[in-house]
Amino acid sequence: MDVGAALLYPFQWLVSAIMVGLHDGLSALGMPAASGWTWTLSIIGLVLVIRAALIPVALRQVKAQRRMRRLQPELRKLQEKYKGRTDPLSRQAMVQEQMALYKQHGTNPLSACLPLLIQVPFFFALFTVLSGITTAAISGKGIGAMSPEQVVQFDESSIFGAPLSASMLHGTPGGGNVVAVWILSVGMILAMTAAQFITQKHIMAGTVPAESPADPFMRQQKAVLYALPIVFGIGGIVFPIGVLIYWTTTNLWTMVQQFVLDPRAP
Template sequence: MPDILGTILVPFKWLVSVIMLGFHEGLTALGMPGDNGWTWTLSIIGLVLVIRAALIPVFVKQIKAQRGMQALQPEMKKLQQKYKGKTDQISRQAMSQEQMALYKAHGTNPFSACLPMLIQMPFFFSLFQVLSGVSHASQNAQGIGALSPEQVQQFDRADIFSAPLSAAFLPQVQGGDVNVAVVVLSVIMILAMIASQFITQKQIMSKNMSDEAMASPFMRQQKLMLYVLPLVFGIGGINFPIGVLIYWTTTNLWTMGQQFFVIRRMPTPGSPAYREYQERRVAKGLPLLGAKKVEEPTEEVVESKGQRVQPQRKNRKKK
């Protein structure tokens, strides 16, 4: 059976390796050693910055989609009440059609809220395959994507704090010769990855969701995902190479900073962050957002009509 996933990821592996190689060549031109772990670590961080910067327009669409989803929650609740207890196919189809009409009217859909993560996943899996195949490719003098055999061998020798970037926690524990540095660094990176993802989701729920959204049935799913997603990535992280953990933790830190900026400068209307934003505007003497401008009454200047002054006739000269 052909490796369908591997075939799909081939162009992504090339793109990932090209971006990493570009940063690596730039850093070596600045004087950093080519086989140094920090050179390759900064190359991975550079990969994150390029991908996340390219995803900023998608992130803006995600914000609009999330706010659209929150805005239609009251109407969605009415729709659910309308079809409550109706399980026949006709009713379910009618409810689905009305839901799609609501999404269209508000210019949003549930898929848009997940779009940035879905776009990032091919790059994540591609980096995972690149780093996981480094040792095998290095032993067989093979290249990976845009990386030459010599560059693959450089990466295979690269380490930070005596932990190779291509090593992972689980193989170390399962193997006989345990590298303590790999185990300790992997645990620290996994905890950082879990914490950054949890904090990001927590600040959205506690600060940037309207009161109506907090009371909706959709919120129960969000609270469940708040704890489930970090746990899933934490469990999966034991098999991630350290380089992949660096990539994912850096991505989470970018997301956390980006979300902090959005919550502070562009909060969701009706949320606690929005009320705090309004208070800051009042403290600065700025008008409240959404407040109608009150026009000041203009006083009409009434000209007083006095007694008309008759023009005086000039005396004519006597002939």
């Protein structure tokens, strides 16, 4: 096991343990253990557990965004001060003064990315777990907290005829409906990228001065605005259906949470 795999293993175990626990709970309530819908609700429940745990981080993020809004008059004054001055020394001086303002007020435009960064190891853990389902099922091994029997059960489960372990790029296991896999994948890719774009647009509108396209932080936020939906869109071709369910759910949660906690219209 290499260093990366060793660091990821605790997250793999935690993610799979939560998912298995939710699955067993739903089964105890009467849902069929082998049903793809039981596993789907377990994945959605995993999102709810992780995002509920991140609510304190989200609240700090919103507070940082509000401090950024209060900073806007001072940032505009700073932009007026350096308006028309494009020499390197002036640009450097403006950035240094901006950084001083951010430090003084205890905020940073990039604070909006913190919840996303915290979720990254959980996402990669789930991706590696679900991506290895078919291989583990063939070899009779478990993954993380999932027993060999649960691995086989998950590998054989589906919704609307689309196996949860299938993906657009890596194909559909035997017995799965290829058309269903493509329709579900494309639909969830569009939903998760749209939710990500709307969320980032709302965050950026409330935290970054729109009057200064030359502002390096403005350029960084714009890069995030357009880059993340592209990354998710391209990555969605590789993601198994189960991972797409996870990421679509978490992006929709983020969008709703952003408008609930910070409803100020851009």
